Amino acid sequence: MSVEAVTADLTAMIDAHGGPIPVSAFVEQALYGRHGFYVSGGQAGRRGDFLTAPEVGPLFGAVIARAVDTWWREMGSPVPFTVLEGGAGPGTLARAVIAADPDVLSSGALRWVMAERSAEQRTLHPVHEQFASVLPVEEPMRIEHGVVLANELLDNLAFDVFERAGDGWAEIRIAHDGAGFVERRMPVATIRDLPTDGIPLGARLPRQRAARDWVRERRRRVQHGRVVVFDYGATTTELVARNGGWLRTHRGHEGGADWLTDPGSCDITVDVDLDFIQVDNPADVHLPQAEWLRRHGIEELVEEGRAVWEASAGVGDLAALKARSRVREADALLDPDGMGGFHVLEWIVDPDHG
Secondary structure, three states, rough: HHHHHHHHHHHHHHHHHOEEEEHHHHHHHHHOOOOOOOOOOOEEOOOOEEEOHHHHHHHHHHHHHHHHHHHHHHHHOOOEEEEEEEEEOOOOOHHHHHHOOHHHOOOOOEEEEEEEOOHHHHOOOOOOEEEEEEEOOOOOOOOEEEEEEEEOOHHHOEEEEEEEEEEEEEEEEEEOOOOOOOEHHHHHHHHOOOOOOOOOOOOEEEHHHHHHHHHHHHHHHEEEEEEEEEEOOOOOOHHHHOOOOOOEEOOOOOOOOOOOOOOOOOOOEEOOOOOOHHOOOOOOEEEEEEEEHHHOOHHHHHHHHHHHHHHHHHOHHHHHHHHHHHHHHHHHHHHHOOHHHHHEEEEOOHHOOO
């Protein structure tokens, strides 16, 4: 990862702008610019920088496979049935779905499309006749019947930061003072999507317009189906109370680095403002991730794995070991203080029923 190259690109951007740039511009360049974190090798995985649910093990993907089968059947088993996975990373979820062999896959109806901005990570995607990788930031495809999935993508989209000041808000922008990147507070006029009542002076809020627009646009592109996102998040009130603790960094499974120091060397994420992304666009389903996983059969899969292990414990072959691992994976996925406390939101698109 070239911190020097990212620093040079950001400094040139600030100079071209004639002053401090929005946080969103800084984050976009640091993560996805030509020398950014994800372009230079940053990724999820045990050998990467952080773990998401698919990297815990194949159990999460097996549950997703069951959910996709359910949605496919509810829609009358259409052919093709498209699943567009946004922010697919190295393709870990897709591999788990292939291994689970859902009916929609074995029937030949499934078209699974992995959308991933990083060219390096696209080279890691699994090869399968029903799976494909795409490169664009904005996928031009429309889905007649199917689902858009995004696991821990919205938290990774660029965001802006505002601070309550005086009678309104100040936007936090980023400058370079010769020694490093620093914050600048820029007074702004009243902003429609920023509340003022009950917000103490000095409180900060992220404005995740890219995440909100991502959901709206994907809903628009689905003719029959749904948009489903998995992520960590909080209400606007909870974010205010966290006093900026909603912004975090990741590198080599460690956190806590200053996000303005050595840009391009770490991931930068933010809790999703659950109120903000649902403004004028409320989700039809909103559940803790643990409850969503239970609704789609995670406990049945764990018991199935336990039975396989008990029947094969004396042999100890790979299949038995994989079955045994489901118990450990379920503990992590259902932990209410961890991934189990994440949020799942679904927007259902069904023009035939209002």
